Amino acid sequence: MPDADACWAAFLRRDRAMDGQFVGCVATTGIYCKPSCAARHPRxxxxxxxxxxxxxxxxxxxxxxxxxxxxxxxxxxxxRAAIAMIEAAEDAPRLEAIAAHVGYAPHHFHRLFKRETGLTPAAWTRALRTERLKTALGAEARITDAIYEAGYNAPSRAYADAQRHLGMTPSAWKDGGRGVAIRWRTVDTSLGPMLIAATPKGLCRISFGEGEAALRARFPQARLCPADADLDAMAAKVAALVDDPCADATLPTDVRGTAFQQAVWAALRTIPPGETRSYGDIAAAIGRPGAVRAAGTACGDNTLAVLIPCHRVLRSDGSLGGYAWGIERKQALLAREKAK
Structure with a gap:
């Protein structure tokens, strides 16, 4: 449980991520509330x-x-019960079946699931199946075997999901991005050079202190191409976020991760500039309060620096914790956001 000052601050900002971690008791009315309660705040x-x-x-x-x-x-x-059901099912369960399993009306549970995880049940299921496909592509000799091993009933659905979530066909993914065009460039920022790369779907890599060699290591068979006008425009917006965290961050992305990672990254994007959360807050926000360490790992696996603001997550004691691109940059980003 957070200390009293942190609890009061959570009530003032009506922080839904803190719901379930403690309750606030009002002496004058004799009631207790969750932090996100919309009622007028007491003294x-x-x-x-x-x-x-x-x-x-x-x-x-x-x-x-x-x-x-x-x-x-x-x-x-x-x-949690719904996630366990989705993960155990051989075929993707329908919303009606999931809701009945946990005792909720379908339309209500759809809103509840998205509020808690950042994804709809269908999106969670697709992300889980895509992750299984990625694993199977690395283990199976034949692509067809990998498709069925991942739980797909037909190759057509696997190819459609792969294009949407992997940014490439299963065969291209298996071959390290073979045939996929990735445009890239580096830009100078006040925190050092920044690599910005994108597939036709959207931004796939934003990082400090990396160049073509690092990108080539991630996508050894992809076709790396120089930036075009579209990437230049996106790069300018990304670079602006380094100095102005309130700048427009509406950009297409092509991030690949597990359902859990995607839920964590979605939760990170809801943290307003100038505010921070703990790893426990993020785990609670996606309905996995016991997965604090996994939430920290997902933050570390973030591939889009600044755009997905993992720098806004601290340890429960308020210390900085880790940052893939250096603690000094994390300190600088937080200081700039606080000043704004």
């Missing part, structure tokens, strides 16, 4: 904080009828 001196609803009830408080804090735990357990 600070009337607030106390307890680790969970059971502790609040034991202390004589009753649940808020507006934010329904007792339902937070149930919702997150339902999301």
């Amino acid at each position: 600070r001196e009337n607030m106390s904080f307890l680790p969970d609803p059971a502790a609040a009830r034991a202390a004589g408080f009753r649940a808020c009828l507006r934010c329904r804090p007792d339902e937070v735990g149930r919702d997150r357990l339902a999301v």
